Amino acid sequence: MLNRVVLFFYFLGFSFSSSILAQTFRGEGGIIIDYADDISPTIYELSVEGLPDTSSSSFGLETVCLHIRHAKTRDLKIELLSPSGTLVWLSNRNDDPMHYGYFETCFEQNGFNGSIINGSYRFSGSYHPEGRIEYFNNGQNLNGSWFLIISDLEKGDIGKLLEWSITIGDRPATYDVQFCKDDDLYTCMRDRYNEGHTLLPDLILSRKLTIQNIEYFPDTCSMSPYRNQLRFAAAMANIGDGPLEILGNGDWRCGKQKGNRTEPCPDGSYPRQQVFQRIYSLARDSLLTESKPGGYMYYDTQPGHNHFHADHWVRYSLLKKKWWRKNPKKWKVISTSDKVSYCLYDNMVCTDENMYCTDKEELYSKHNLKNYGFGNFTACNSQQQGISVGGIDYYGKFYEGQFLSIPPDIKCGTYYLLIEIDPENYYQEIDEDNNTEMFKIEIKEDKNGVKYLN
Numbered sequence: 001m002l003n004r005v006v007l008f009f010y011f012l013g014f015s016f017s018s019s020i021l022a023q024t025f026r027g028e029g030g031i032i033i034d035y036a037d038d039i040s041p042t043i044y045e046l047s048v049e050g051l052p053d054t055s056s057s058s059f060g061l062e063t064v065c066l067h068i069r070h071a072k073t074r075d076l077k078i079e080l081l082s083p084s085g086t087l088v089w090l091s092n093r094n095d096d097p098m099h100y101g102y103f104e105t106c107f108e109q110n111g112f113n114g115s116i117i118n119g120s121y122r123f124s125g126s127y128h129p130e131g132r133i134e135y136f137n138n139g140q141n142l143n144g145s146w147f148l149i150i151s152d153l154e155k156g157d158i159g160k161l162l163e164w165s166i167t168i169g170d171r172p173a174t175y176d177v178q179f180c181k182d183d184d185l186y187t188c189m190r191d192r193y194n195e196g197h198t199l200l201p202d203l204i205l206s207r208k209l210t211i212q213n214i215e216y217f218p219d220t221c222s223m224s225p226y227r228n229q230l231r232f233a234a235a236m237a238n239i240g241d242g243p244l245e246i247l248g249n250g251d252w253r254c255g256k257q258k259g260n261r262t263e264p265c266p267d268g269s270y271p272r273q274q275v276f277q278r279i280y281s282l283a284r285d286s287l288l289t290e291s292k293p294g295g296y297m298y299y300d301t302q303p304g305h306n307h308f309h310a311d312h313w314v315r316y317s318l319l320k321k322k323w324w325r326k327n328p329k330k331w332k333v334i335s336t337s338d339k340v341s342y343c344l345y346d347n348m349v350c351t352d353e354n355m356y357c358t359d360k361e362e363l364y365s366k367h368n369l370k371n372y373g374f375g376n377f378t379a380c381n382s383q384q385q386g387i388s389v390g391g392i393d394y395y396g397k398f399y400e401g402q403f404l405s406i407p408p409d410i411k412c413g414t415y416y417l418l419i420e421i422d423p424e425n426y427y428q429e430i431d432e433d434n435n436t437e438m439f440k441i442e443i444k445e446d447k448n449g450v451k452y453l454n
């Protein structure tokens with residue numbers, strides 16, 4: 001009898017845990033256009049109608065599913081565009097070493113298999129996307145044409161979208177914490193800080209995301225475009241009191257001449273605008289903002305980008321330790337990147353489950369970040385970019401610039417990958433000493449003389 005009762009409640013529970021009022025809309029597939037000297041994204045349309053005209057935290061997009069056969073998933077950037085114009089990355093150049101595709105892959109906020117960036121081989125099941133689908137559920141009308149946009153960013157391997165669907169219902173992706181929900185910012189902050197407190201950001205590098213996504217392509221990878229490269233992901237999280245927020249001044253310059261923001265200068269480079277960091281502080285009866293000069297921003301046209309980047313955002317180096325020198329700055333530099341630029345926005349968040357945000361052994365999430373969700377940076381535009389409190393800006397290992405060139409004749413042994421955020425110190429933070437992380441890199445050689453990472 002007891003068993004039957006338990007079983008009854010189990011089924012009851014199960015039926016309530018899936019969405020009660022959900023509708024699935026299906027779209028057709030087709031060939032994915034290969035890269036040919038220029039990107040031509042393949043766009044698939046799907047029509048949604050008959051739904052209530054506003055999305056919310058209790059009604060909105062729940063799941064996006066797709067089925068792709070493709071010989072090299074790391075060539076693909078997959079995005080979803082809503083009828084109101086919100087664009088979210090689902091997966092960007094994630095690798096399936098078996099060359100199979102995305103085999104019945106679903107994206108949802110609490111993807112059972114974790115983030116797609118750590119998925120591989122078939123990518124079957126439900127994953128957290130590389131962007132944030134909760135951005136669709138901000139009050140916008142979900143009726144109309146949705147577009148799945150697949151860009152093949154490298155020539156040579158081809159594939160096909162077989163089908164795709166979106167599910168909209170009463171268990172939507174939502175913001176985990178609604179920051180200062182019913183109050184204005186000042187009222188919120190007055191209860192948290194003393195007068196005069198400055199709400200600075202604090203950037204850290206996610207050690208976990210780099211460790212999970214690092215790969216060496218030795219000299220023997222003669223067919224690989226990544227030959228003699230150490231490739232790795234890098235992700236910056238903000239664990240401070242306020243957002244890292246930058247605003248462009250709108251004055252685009254080619255040197256001293258005026259330029260057009262998305263057109264190259266006479267020398268082929270792209271014009272720069274100066275950016276200012278917006279800093280919030282608590283006054284007696286209001287929240288003040290001031291703008292401090294920061295770095296520069298430009299239009300980036302590399303495959304998969306076509307948006308605005310903050311210059312000199314991060315620097316990578318591969319070092320060989322000199323045992324008699326404590327300071328890594330004095331170690332031998334084997335390879336160094338130019339200062340790499342990034343588009344600053346939140347494509348992930350710090351949670352207790354993903355454990356992406358740690359500093360000095362402490363885990364950061366909504367539980368200890370007082371202003372979790374402060375800031376809201378959903379796109380890489382030129383007027384405003386940033387990283388919210390508790391937000392993460394992730395760059396995967398196959399994105400442009402995410403590598404160091406390795407000398408073909410590098411000796412086996414122990415090296416250190418050094419990643420420095422904001423190496424020019426353009427931006428003010430609570431703690432400037434936690435912007436650097438080091439990773440031990442052990443290069444070994446097998447009996448055929450092929451080098452690999454231990």
Ligand SMILES: [Zn+2]
Binds near residue numbers: 343
């Ligand atoms: Zn970019």
